[in-house]
Amino acid sequence: MDRNKGKQLLLDFLFLLAGAAVYAAGVNAFTAPNNIAAGGVTGVATMLNYVFGTPIGLVVFLINVPIVVWAVLEIGYKLVAKTMVAIVLSSVLIDLFSHFIPAYRGDPILVALFAGVCEGVGLSLTFIRGATTGGTDMVARLLGRRLPHLSMGKLMLAVDGLVVVASAFVFGSVENAMYACIVIFVSTRLIDAILYGTDVGTGKLYFVMSPKVRQMGERIIGEMDRTVTYLDSKGGYSGDAGETMLCVVRRFEVYRLQQIIREEDKDAFVIVGEAGEITGEGFRPMHSDDKSLKELVQALRDKGKKP
Numbered sequence: 592m593d594r595n596k597g598k599q600l601l602l603d604f605l606f607l608l609a610g611a612a613v614y615a616a617g618v619n620a621f622t623a624p625n626n627i628a629a630g631g632v633t634g635v636a637t638m639l640n641y642v643f644g645t646p647i648g649l650v651v652f653l654i655n656v657p658i659v660v661w662a663v664l665e666i667g668y669k670l671v672a673k674t675m676v677a678i679v680l681s682s683v684l685i686d687l688f689s690h691f692i693p694a695y696r697g698d699p700i701l702v703a704l705f706a707g708v709c710e711g712v713g714l715s716l717t718f719i720r721g722a723t724t725g726g727t728d729m730v731a732r733l734l735g736r737r738l739p740h741l742s743m744g745k746l747m748l749a750v751d752g753l754v755v756v757a758s759a760f761v762f763g764s765v766e767n768a769m770y771a772c773i774v775i776f777v778s779t780r781l782i783d784a785i786l787y788g789t790d791v792g793t794g795k796l797y798f799v800m801s802p803k804v805r806q807m808g809e810r811i812i813g814e815m816d817r818t819v820t821y822l823d824s825k826g827g828y829s830g831d832a833g834e835t836m837l838c839v840v841r842r843f844e845v846y847r848l849q850q851i852i853r854e855e856d857k858d859a860f861v862i863v864g865e866a867g868e869i870t871g872e873g874f875r876p877m878h879s880d881d882k883s884l885k886e887l888v889q890a891l892r893d894k895g896k897k898p
Contacts, residue, residue: 610717704777811851
């Protein structure tokens with residue numbers, strides 16, 4: 592193992608550890624003591640803790656085991672290795688912190704807001720290093736491969752929505768479910784702000800100009816399960832012919848793509864833009880209703896051209 596790779600692995604572990612610690616602190620200080628199940632596997636574990644007294648972290652780990660096995664069989668262990676580490680760290684720290692993190696049971700609005708901040712910061716630190724915490728993100732990604740007509744956003748919303756609705760019955764409180772929605776909203780907005788700045792969309796669009804775009808593309812396809820497009824280009828100043836690589840990725844994949852580009856060519860010229868809507872393989876496919884709308888617009892245009 593070379594020195595640079597060892598440094599990257601250390602950074603991966605430190606970021607995942609910090610993310611898991613912040614996330615675990617939010618669970619123990621805000622959501623669990625106040626019976627708020629803000630979606631995902633942790634929400635399910637929080638409800639089971641309320642009903643049966645089972646440890647939240649242990650249940651999170653056990654629920655994620657079959658999800659990880661499914662992911663390994665579906666997309667390979669290399670793409671979920673960091674996620675497995677993140678799951679173990681967050682599960683252990685949730686149960687460890689439960690023994691000494693004080694619970695806050697004050698203003699429920701403050702509980703929801705600060706829970707959202709902790710979840711957003713914790714998940715952002717995890718996403719930055721190209722991992723997820725399993726659960727909703729992983730299930731949505733895997734279901735998306737089986738149900739390509741549904742977007743990842745809709746699948747994640749559906750899974751989280753089911754957990755939030757179930758929490759209203761388990762805790763016997765509609766208000767608690769509403770607070771869970773606030774947690775989800777705050778954490779989602781914070782994740783986008785940390786990873787993207789203030790611009791929010793469904794992904795990032797990359798144009799990469801380098802003599803090594805082919806090497807980059809091979810790694811992106813093999814290591815990220817994403818595809819790329821090579822465009823013929825010509826330098827305006829030098830007049831030299833070359834290739835430009837085009838690639839679109841989701842928010843948790845941004846760091847990994849940037850890492851591959853830097854490792855192959857630290858002097859690559861890179862343009863990053865916001866992809867407000869991405870349709871096609873691996874993202875949201877073109878729906879039949881979208882096509883119908885386009886056909887209707889075209890029909891109206893053709894009608895307007897007639898004398």
